[in-house]
Amino acid sequence: MEGLKGKTFIVTGGGSGIGAATVLRLLSEGAQVVAGGTRAEGLAQTRDQAGALADNLLTAQFDLRDEASIESFVAKATQSFGRLDGVANVAAAVRPDLMSRDLGVDTLDVDVWTEVMRTNLIGTGIVIRESLPAIVAAGGGSIVNVSSAGPFLGGPAPTAYSASKHALHSLTRHTARTWGKQNVRANAVAPGAVLTEAAAKVMTDEATEEFLQGTALPRLGQPDDLASMLAFLLSDEGSWITGQILSVDGGLTMRE
Structure with missing residues (x-):
């Protein structure tokens, strides 16, 4: 993709799932990546998977619930x-x-709502706050937040998680509108059912079948499906896209 080689990107949640897949995709495009996460073993696994590209990868532990930890990480x-x-x-x-x-x-x-909002919304907001000065100094760039299909489906649970992601949409559009004139883009990607390593361990056959029944395509998502969209939105090829919430869910939701 155009405009990734030689640039530097932060990926939170880089030790597993969609985050790890995004780290590896960006590295393969010639980018330098700083991957953050809570688990040292997960980050070490991502580094191992990077192979010869690991010279362009920095990994660091941090906690989205801790403001000082986020500041230090960025x-x-x-x-x-x-x-x-x-x-x-x-x-x-x-x-x-x-x-x-x-x-x-x-x-x-x-307690659940407090932790979910503190992590998914406030923690992500602090990452954006701390990153914006450096992105502006670089001449602009792109922020991509990972949301969920949950806010569009209105299911019975998880309610705090879906609410936090809906709030993340507002934060995304605020960032896009407020910082757009400084060439900063902000978008969100809303995945459907993605078979990450963790999801595959806990998803029952019944849950898998239920998601498949509601998904237009004949399979559930893979982390690489999301990594491709994230890389596109971070690249120069997505340079006129901002303020959007883009569903990448195999047709689980079909919305305008």
């Missing part, structure tokens, strides 16, 4: 490569123990 990214051209915000609160308690509003758990 500063490390800009100091290490001397510039920042874009951010892929992939990380989210998806721990099984948290998701299992994220049920209907009639059983609303304040």
Whole structure:
């Protein structure tokens, strides 16, 4: 893709799933990548998968629930490569123990909602806040936030997760409108059912069949399906796209 080679990008959630696939895709396009995540072992696995391209990869642990941790992570990214051209915000609160308690509003758990919003919305907002000065200094760039099909489906659960992603759409459009004149683009990508390593371990045959029944295409998503769209939106080939929430879900949702 045009406009990725030699540029530097942050990818949060870079130790697994869509985040790891995005890291590897950007590296393959000649970019320098700073991958962040909570688990050292996951980041180490991404580095191993990068092979000979690992010279252009910096990995660092950080926590989206901790403002100082985010500030340190973004500063490390800009100091290490001397510039920042874009951010892929992939990380989210998806721990099984948290998701299992994220049920209907009639059983609303304040602790769950607090952690989900702190991670998915506020933490992502701080990553954007800390990244914007360096992106502007580089002459502009692209921010891509990973959302979900959840806000469009209105299902019974997980309610806090879907609400946080809907709020992320507003944050995305605020960023696009406010920073567009400084050549900063902001978009969100909304995946459907994606068979990440973690999802494959917990998704039952019944759940898989239910998603397949609602999806127009004959398969569920793979992390590389999302990595392709993220790379496109970060690249110069997506240079006139901003403020959009783009569904990449095999036709699970069909919306204008």
